[in-house]
Amino acid sequence: MYQNRRRLLLLAGLAAAAPVAARDPRRYEVLRRYLDADQEVREGLGLRRLRLGQPMALARRLWGRPREIAERRLFTASRWWAFRPDAATRVLLAGDERIERMRFEGTPASFFRTAQGARFGMPLAQVAALYGVAGQTRGDALLAYPERGVRFLFRRGLLAAFEIFPPRPR
Numbered sequence: 001m002y003q004n005r006r007r008l009l010l011l012a013g014l015a016a017a018a019p020v021a022a023r024d025p026r027r028y029e030v031l032r033r034y035l036d037a038d039q040e041v042r043e044g045l046g047l048r049r050l051r052l053g054q055p056m057a058l059a060r061r062l063w064g065r066p067r068e069i070a071e072r073r074l075f076t077a078s079r080w081w082a083f084r085p086d087a088a089t090r091v092l093l094a095g096d097e098r099i100e101r102m103r104f105e106g107t108p109a110s111f112f113r114t115a116q117g118a119r120f121g122m123p124l125a126q127v128a129a130l131y132g133v134a135g136q137t138r139g140d141a142l143l144a145y146p147e148r149g150v151r152f153l154f155r156r157g158l159l160a161a162f163e164i165f166p167p168r169p170r
Contacts, residue, residue: 039113040112040115041112041114042114043114043116044148045164046102047102050099052100052101052102052166053098056095056096059093063084066083078100088107089107089111089112090105091104091105092104100166102163103161103164104161104162105161106160106161108120114150117130119159121158121159124143124154127143131148135147141154142154147169148167149166150164
């Protein structure tokens with residue numbers, strides 16, 4: 001539901017901006033970027049309106065009730081809350097009261113992407129070209145950049161998920 005309202009707002013905003021865009025294309029681009037900003041995931045931080053360290057209640061306000069809550073206390077002492085902000089994306093938030101990590105799983109139809117431009121369905125080589133040499137790798141299944149707070153998981157050589165966490169100093 002959130003995604004449908006957002007798309008309607010985007011279409012209305014772009015339609016209203018069309019006369020302005022004819023005169024000044026830079027204003028049109030600024031409006032498009034503003035409306036699209038909440039689907040850009042910043043490494044080590046999160047989304048514009050939902051960041052690491054913020055209360056879990058904020059996620060519930062933005063995306064509604066979680067689809068699932070799982071106790072996974074293997075490596076961290078927290079729960080994983082599963083949300084579906086759109087049909088092509090599943091967002092897992094780790095934490096009890098506050099968001100400790102974010103994991104985005106999706107298909108190429110998902111609107112979510114990282115600030116550097118990594119999108120679901122991108123080949124490993126393209127993601128590596130955007131981010132440079134990885135701090136950790138595991139064959140063709142993982143690229144991790146702990147100092148930037150992001151980890152990429154691949155399935156059959158294509159980006160299937162990325163995880164955001166607090167950056168670790170070198």
